[in-house]
Amino acid sequence: MQLFSSPTSPFVRKIRVLIREKGATDKVRETVVAALSDPAELHAANPLGQVPALLLDNGRQIINSPLICQFLDEELGGHKLIPPFGEPHWDDMRLQTIGDGIAEAAVSLSFEGMRPEEQRSPVWTGRWQRAVSRSLDLLEEEAAGLEGDLTLGRIAVACALGYLDFRHDYLGWRNGRPTLTAWYEKISGRPAFKETAPA
Numbered sequence: 473m474q475l476f477s478s479p480t481s482p483f484v485r486k487i488r489v490l491i492r493e494k495g496a497t498d499k500v501r502e503t504v505v506a507a508l509s510d511p512a513e514l515h516a517a518n519p520l521g522q523v524p525a526l527l528l529d530n531g532r533q534i535i536n537s538p539l540i541c542q543f544l545d546e547e548l549g550g551h552k553l554i555p556p557f558g559e560p561h562w563d564d565m566r567l568q569t570i571g572d573g574i575a576e577a578a579v580s581l582s583f584e585g586m587r588p589e590e591q592r593s594p595v596w597t598g599r600w601q602r603a604v605s606r607s608l609d610l611l612e613e614e615a616a617g618l619e620g621d622l623t624l625g626r627i628a629v630a631c632a633l634g635y636l637d638f639r640h641d642y643l644g645w646r647n648g649r650p651t652l653t654a655w656y657e658k659i660s661g662r663p664a665f666k667e668t669a670p671a
C-alpha cells in the first residue's frame with residue numbers, strides 16, 4: 473500500500489507515528505507529494521487533493537486521517553492504538569477530534585499566511601486562533617486524562633502541538649499550560665515522534 477505524504481502535515485504525522493509505533497514501516501510505501509501543486513498521482517488517490525491519502529494495492533482509496541488510522545490499526549496488526557468500543561473508545565475519538573481540530577485551525581492559519589497581506593481575513597484569523605486557544609485550555613484542564621498508554625487521540629494531540637511549535641511558535645501555546653507542556657515533553661521524546669518531527 474502507498475501513503476501519499478508530506479513531511480510537515482500534522483495529519484500525515486499521525487499516520488507515520490502510528491505505523492512506527494506498530495513497527496510496520498516495511499508495510500507502507502511513502503510517497504511525498506506537494507498537495508498544493510495538485511499532482512495527478514495524489515488526485516488519483518484522493519479526489520479532495522489532500523494528504524494523507526492511502527492507496528491500496530487493489531486500487532481502493534482510504535482517505536481522511538482518522539479513517540486511515542482506523543484502517544491501519546486493524547490492518548497492520550500488532551498493539552492496538554484505538555481503544556475498543558465503549559466509553560474509552562469515544563473519549564479517545566473525541567480527543568482525536570480536538571487534536572485534529574487544533575491542527576485544522578493551525579493549517580488554515582498557515583495557508584492564510586501564504587496569501588498577500590491585503591487578502592488575509594482578520595475575522596477568520598481571530599476565529600482560528602481563538603478555537604486553538606480554547607481547545608488548548610480544555611486540554612490543560614483535562615491533562616491528567618492524557619496520561620496512560622499511547623492511543624490515537626493522544627497521538628493526534630501531540631501532532632497538533634508539534635505543528636504549533638513548527639509553524640506558529642508566536643502563539644506561545646505553552647504559556648499558562650504547564651501540565652500540557654510537561655505531558656508533551658514526555659510524549660514527544662518517543663522515537664516515533666522524534667523520527668517524524670516536521671523539519
Ligand SMILES: N[C@@H](CCC(=O)N[C@@H](CS)C(=O)NCC(=O)O)C(=O)O
Binds near residue numbers: 507572
Ligand atoms: N481532514 C483531513 C485534513 C487533511 C489536510 O488538511 N491536509 C492538508 C495538508 S496538512 C492538505 O493536503 N491540504 C491541501 C488542500 O486542502 O488543498 C485529514 O484528517 O486527513
